[in-house]
Amino acid sequence: MTLLSIRDLTVHHGQLRAVDALSLEVRQGEVLAIIGANGAGKSTLLRALAGLILPTSGTIGFAGRDITRLPAHRRVSAGIALVPEGRRLFRSLTVEENLLAGGYRRRPGPWTLGAVQALFPWMAERRGQNAAQLSGGEQQAVAIGRALLANPDLLLIDELSLGLAPVIVRRIYEALPEIVGAGTTALIVEQDVSQAMRVADRVHCLLEGRSVLHGRPGDLTAEQVEHAYFGLDARPAGQEGHD
Amino acid sequence: MGWLNAVVQGILLGGLYALFATGLSLMFGVMRIVNLAHGDLAVVASFLALALVGGTGLPLWVVLVVTVPLFALLGYLTQRVLLQRSLAAGPLATLLVTFGLSIVLQNVLLEIFSADTRTLDGGAFATGSFELSGAISVGYLSLTTFVLAGAVLIGIQLFLSRTGLGRMLRASSDDAETARLMGADSRHVYGIATAIAFATVALAGLMFAIRSSFDPSIGPSRLIFAFEAVVIGGLGSLWGTLLGGMVLGITQSLSAQADPALTLLAGHLVFLAVLAFRPQGLLAGRTA
Numbered sequence: 075m076t077l078l079s080i081r082d083l084t085v086h087h088g089q090l091r092a093v094d095a096l097s098l099e100v101r102q103g104e105v106l107a108i109i110g111a112n113g114a115g116k117s118t119l120l121r122a123l124a125g126l127i128l129p130t131s132g133t134i135g136f137a138g139r140d141i142t143r144l145p146a147h148r149r150v151s152a153g154i155a156l157v158p159e160g161r162r163l164f165r166s167l168t169v170e171e172n173l174l175a176g177g178y179r180r181r182p183g184p185w186t187l188g189a190v191q192a193l194f195p196w197m198a199e200r201r202g203q204n205a206a207q208l209s210g211g212e213q214q215a216v217a218i219g220r221a222l223l224a225n226p227d228l229l230l231i232d233e234l235s236l237g238l239a240p241v242i243v244r245r246i247y248e249a250l251p252e253i254v255g256a257g258t259t260a261l262i263v264e265q266d267v268s269q270a271m272r273v274a275d276r277v278h279c280l281l282e283g284r285s286v287l288h289g290r291p292g293d294l295t296a297e298q299v300e301h302a303y304f305g306l307d308a309r310p311a312g313q314e315g316h317d
Numbered sequence: 318m319g320w321l322n323a324v325v326q327g328i329l330l331g332g333l334y335a336l337f338a339t340g341l342s343l344m345f346g347v348m349r350i351v352n353l354a355h356g357d358l359a360v361v362a363s364f365l366a367l368a369l370v371g372g373t374g375l376p377l378w379v380v381l382v383v384t385v386p387l388f389a390l391l392g393y394l395t396q397r398v399l400l401q402r403s404l405a406a407g408p409l410a411t412l413l414v415t416f417g418l419s420i421v422l423q424n425v426l427l428e429i430f431s432a433d434t435r436t437l438d439g440g441a442f443a444t445g446s447f448e449l450s451g452a453i454s455v456g457y458l459s460l461t462t463f464v465l466a467g468a469v470l471i472g473i474q475l476f477l478s479r480t481g482l483g484r485m486l487r488a489s490s491d492d493a494e495t496a497r498l499m500g501a502d503s504r505h506v507y508g509i510a511t512a513i514a515f516a517t518v519a520l521a522g523l524m525f526a527i528r529s530s531f532d533p534s535i536g537p538s539r540l541i542f543a544f545e546a547v548v549i550g551g552l553g554s555l556w557g558t559l560l561g562g563m564v565l566g567i568t569q570s571l572s573a574q575a576d577p578a579l580t581l582l583a584g585h586l587v588f589l590a591v592l593a594f595r596p597q598g599l600l601a602g603r604t605a
Contacts, residue, residue, distance in 0.1 A: 124498060150500030158498060164491040167484065175488045178481055179500035224500065 075102045077259050078123070078228055083132035084283075085115070085122045092118035094283030095132070100228065105250065105260045107274035109267050111303060115283035116263040117159050120232045123261070124156035125149045137227065150179050153227035159236065161217040163205040169216055170201035176220035183225025184256045190219040193249050211242035218246070222253065229253065231262040235269060247273050267299060281305045322453045323574040324567055329455070331546075331566025332463035333528075335559040337521035337539070338546035339470060340514030346553040347490045347510040350400060350411045354419035356540030358515060359522030361422055362388060363531050364430055366523050367437055377439060377527075385519050392515025393508040400511065401504055419536065426533035437526040462524045469517060474555055476513075486510055490553070545588040551598025560599055 078100040085093040092115040100106050108116050121127045123134060125146030134142045141152060155176070163172050173187055191198040194215045200208075205216060214234060221229060235243040243266065250273055254260055264270035270277055271291040279287040279302040287294070287302035300306070337359065344350045352358075362384055369380045399418070403410040439458060446456040477483040489496040489506050497503055525531065525539065542565065550561025565584050572583030591598065 126494065126497070145502075146497040147500050147502045150498070156498050158495060162492055162495040164488040164495070166491050167487060171484055171487075174481070175484055175496075175499050178485055220499070 076100070077102045077137060078261070079135040080123075081133045081135070083119075083122065083134065084130045085118050085127055086130050087115075087118045087127070091130075092283055093122065093129075096280075096283065096285055098278055098285060098288070100259060100261055103254065103257070103259055104275040105254055105262065105273060107270035107277045108261070108263045108280055109265070109270050109277055109299075109303065110280035111305075112265070114280040116280055117232055118283075119280070120156060120159075120230050120261070120263055123230055124154060124158075126156075150224050150226075151181060153181070153225075154230065155221040155224040155226035155228075156230040157214075157217045157221045157232060157234070159232040161210075161213045163208075163213050163216055163220075165204070165206040167205055168202050169197055169205055169208070172205050172216055173197070173219050173223055176223035177225075179224060181225040185222040185225050187223065189256075190222055193222075193252060194219060211238050211246065214238060214242075215246055215249075218249070218253075222258075226258060229258050229260045231260065233263055233265060235264060235266045240266075240269075243269060267303065271299075279303055319452065319574055320571070323570045325449070325453050325455065326459065327567030327570030328563055329459040329463045329566070330570060331563030332466035332559075333521060333524055333562070334542050334546045334565050335562030336462075336466035336469055336517055336524070338543040338550075338558050338562055339473065339555065340516075340518040340521075341540075341543045342547045342553065342555070342558045343473075343510055343517075344514045345547075347486055348396075348400070348404065348411075348507050349408060350404070350415065351408075352514070353412065353415040353540070354422060354536075355415075355514075355518060355543055356538070357419045357422040357426075357536030358388075358518045359525060359539055360426065360531055360533065360536045362519035362522035363437060363526035364426055364435075364533075366526060367430075367435055370437070377437070381520075381523055384523060385516050388519035389512040389516040392512040395515070396508045396511035397504060401507065404507075423533050423536060430533060432532060432534070434530045434532045435526075436530045437523070439527040443527050458524075458527060462528070465520070465524070469520065470555060470559055473513060473517075477555070482506070482509060542584070545584060549588055549591045549599060551600040554598070554600050557598055557600035564599070 076099050080096060080098050083093055083096045084091060096119065108119065110116050118127065122129050125144060129142060133140055136152060136154065141149060144152065164175060167175065173190055197216065197219065205213065208216065218231065234246060247269065250260065262270065262274070274291060276290055277288065278285045279299060281302060287298060341352060341355045344352050366380045366384055369375060369383065370377060400411060400414060403414040443458045446454045448454045477487055485496060485499070485501045485506055486509065488499065489501060489503060493503055496506070546561035546565050547558055548561070549564050550557030550559065564587060568587045569580050569584045572579040
């Protein structure tokens with residue numbers, strides 16, 4: 075079943091056409107990874123899905139409903155939560171208060187404060203600590219926990235690995251199967267291609283705002299991905315490179 | 318022994334300053350709005366109470382109970398209708414809007430009530446006092462004001478730290494865009510912050526009115542006290558505002574003991590000294 079369906083979506087970031095007539099679908103219960111170089115339009119796409127930027131044209135359908143013009147705060151109730159790039163924790167709030175802020179809308183679902191603390195056990199002991207005092211990896215985990223407390227049907231994660239050591243990133247990604255197992259669909263944006271290929275059911279590679287390659291990680295060769303990622307003028311088998 | 322009494326009076330006065338400054342601090346903390354009409358709103362509350370007492374003959378405490386929630390409602394509407402529009406246009410626009418509001422309020426008051434100086438008659442309660450010891454006497458009004466201010470500040474602190482909406486107020490203060498990602502409608506959150514600010518400023522305005530005389534143009538000179546309490550204490554911290562109010566109150570009270578003409582000047586000088594040597598305020602940090 076299709077949970078999210080994007081049709082001909084064009085989003086401008088200032089003057090720049092960051093997402094260019096993009097169409098893609100996310101199925102219920104899968105992990106879809108969007109990869110691509112800096113400036114490929116990945117983050118702009120997620121911000122448009124979360125409602126922080128209004129698209130120029132095209133539609134976003136979510137759970138059978140058109141949400142293209144729905145304001146950001148109402149998308150949380152609809153079932154979309156974004157883990158923003160750079161984590162963006164509330165720095166004057168404690169770890170626990172940050173998590174609770176995620177549950178502001180009280181959307182029912184499996185994720186409670188206790189469930190998140192079971193997923194990341196250190197959070198219970200350090201609940202009273204100020205969020206600004208955490209390490210980057212810990213902040214990322216809190217940002218994910220905060221989004222989970224919104225009990226989303228669709229979890230959007232923007233650049234999870236940015237600025238984190240690979241070992242930390244791997245540890246955070248280890249929580250992903252449990253999250254998806256609880257019934258959440260995940261759309262992740264990732265610059266670290268090998269990490270994305272490891273965790274995703276399907277990947278889309280974005281180049282200049284368009285999807286130039288998509289498929290299951292097992293069906294794509296390293297060469298195809300490399301060409302799509304850097305926009306080399308080659309014709310990878312299976313999928314036409316753009317232009 | 319007169320000095321000790323001056324300190325006690327200063328602390329009590331400081332409570333009122335803190336109550337008065339809380340709304341200014343809250344509106345700046347959550348929305349980055351510098352409300353230049355803050356002082357005038359307190360004066361509007363004073364005149365409203367005066368009109369209600371004169372018009373209906375209700376006792377003062379009933380008027381107080383009516384005015385404060387009315388101002389909270391007024392605050393919510395002001396934010397949603399007037400300030401929210403200007404927020405999108407940047408900080409200068411909000412400054413101009415509140416400045417304009419200040420002038421409009423002063424002139425409306427002048428039109429309705431004339432330029433005469435008024436007082437709100439608190440009766441025996443306002444002038445009575447009891448002796449704490451031989452040299453220290455505490456006015457019932459001052460003490461009530463202080464206790465009320467303390468209760469209100471504790472109430473706001475509990476609201477901000479214990480409730481979901483209060484947490485969202487603090488979260489919006491940190492990062493408004495991310496607060497929207499949590500499902501917070503920023504217009505509603507801002508409306509609540511302004512409602513609290515208006516309610517506290519109304520309460521402070523009523524206390525000022527019972528304590529001393531007022532006229533339609535006194536708002537801006539009252540506003541200075543609020544600014545000073547906020548800056549001395551440290552921007553964005555509720556306890557800092559309380560401390561700032563106390564420091565200002567004690568300074569004024571002590572200098573009045575030395576020479577009554579120095580009262581206001583001494584407060585301003587302490588404010589300038591804090592700005593010069595500790596611009597982040599006595600209690601730095603943003604806890605509220």
